Amino acid sequence: MEQKLEHLHRNISLQTKKGYPILMAGGIIFLLLAIMPYLFPLNIVHLIWVWGLGGIFPLGLLLGKILKIDLIGSKNPLSALGGTVAAPQAFYIPVFILIYMKIPEYLPYCIGLLGGSHFLPYMWIYKSKAYLFVTLAICLSSFILGSFFIELAFILVPSAIAISFAIAVLIIFKENKPELFIEN
Numbered sequence: 001m002e003q004k005l006e007h008l009h010r011n012i013s014l015q016t017k018k019g020y021p022i023l024m025a026g027g028i029i030f031l032l033l034a035i036m037p038y039l040f041p042l043n044i045v046h047l048i049w050v051w052g053l054g055g056i057f058p059l060g061l062l063l064g065k066i067l068k069i070d071l072i073g074s075k076n077p078l079s080a081l082g083g084t085v086a087a088p089q090a091f092y093i094p095v096f097i098l099i100y101m102k103i104p105e106y107l108p109y110c111i112g113l114l115g116g117s118h119f120l121p122y123m124w125i126y127k128s129k130a131y132l133f134v135t136l137a138i139c140l141s142s143f144i145l146g147s148f149f150i151e152l153a154f155i156l157v158p159s160a161i162a163i164s165f166a167i168a169v170l171i172i173f174k175e176n177k178p179e180l181f182i183e184n
Helices: 002-039 042-066 077-102 104-117 120-126 129-148 150-175
Strands: none
Touching (some): 002 042, 002 077, 002 120, 042 104, 077 104, 077 120, 104 129, 104 150, 120 129, 129 150
């Protein structure tokens, strides 16, 4: 059983390249969110935060397609676990809408904590320290910057999250063996 599970971990890591295109997409979206306060009034920025984050997964799939990476990994039972872990984020949307309506200045704090925490199980799925890093970095930076620097949260929090995603991608590149980037 242990050998089979280890084989599944290795297989999903090889097939999906540890999901790094999703992290890249997150970095791109949050970098864009960091510049939004310079381009739009804050009430529009609030709306962009609530609805714009929905672009991360499709952008990640597009990047995966461009990079010829199968992010779904449907041939591996661990991919169903990955989907199950990601799916509850859809239930966060009503929370984000409520925060938008009642206390929008806490959107970066809330979105960072809830969104960042969902990456932790991927540490086990991919056997990757990058996902532990990204979970801790996003949650801690969202908590600290989103609660103590509220007036700058719409700039500081997404900047910190984008940097966290970029570092996580670099960690994945470092921890991957060269065969992870050879065509399957």
